[in-house]
Amino acid sequence: MISDSTYQRIYRAVARIPRGRVATYGQIAEVAGIPRGARQVGYALAALRQDKGVPWHRVINARGEISARAEPEFEGLQRAMLQSEGIRFDPQGRLSLERYRWRPGSDGPAKPSKPVVRSKSRARPLRAAAPKRH
């Protein structure tokens, strides 16, 4: 194997997504131990030749839409597979992330009290860019 760390971890994380649920690339990256490695997740999935038990179709981008791929037919396939799992798409081809997003840790014992909507305080407020010219 060329490498059995990052990719393996990513596949593992993707395999954790329950049926009828979806996860974003960034989320999978985080679960796989690669924060901000959303692109790597997509890269790893692209390298995935076959299913191999990895539900790649359950991984979508943060916009709740299927990421554009070189082969448009795969996009339709992914959408069809998600629909067959009970997921509904909007006229624009987008789904409700708030409704279908997989919650790592919630697959086991239910977590009734825990809104944990978004604790992303951004540990790196480097926002020094501020291209606010003039």
Added chain:
DNA sequence: GCAATGACGCTCT
């Protein structure tokens, strides 16, 4: 080892 790529994400305009 450096430069380019890429199934992404966030912020600003």
Added chain:
DNA sequence: CAGAGCGCCATTG
């Protein structure tokens, strides 16, 4: 809400 730009990170040439 939609579009455009920069940033991230690992793999490949």
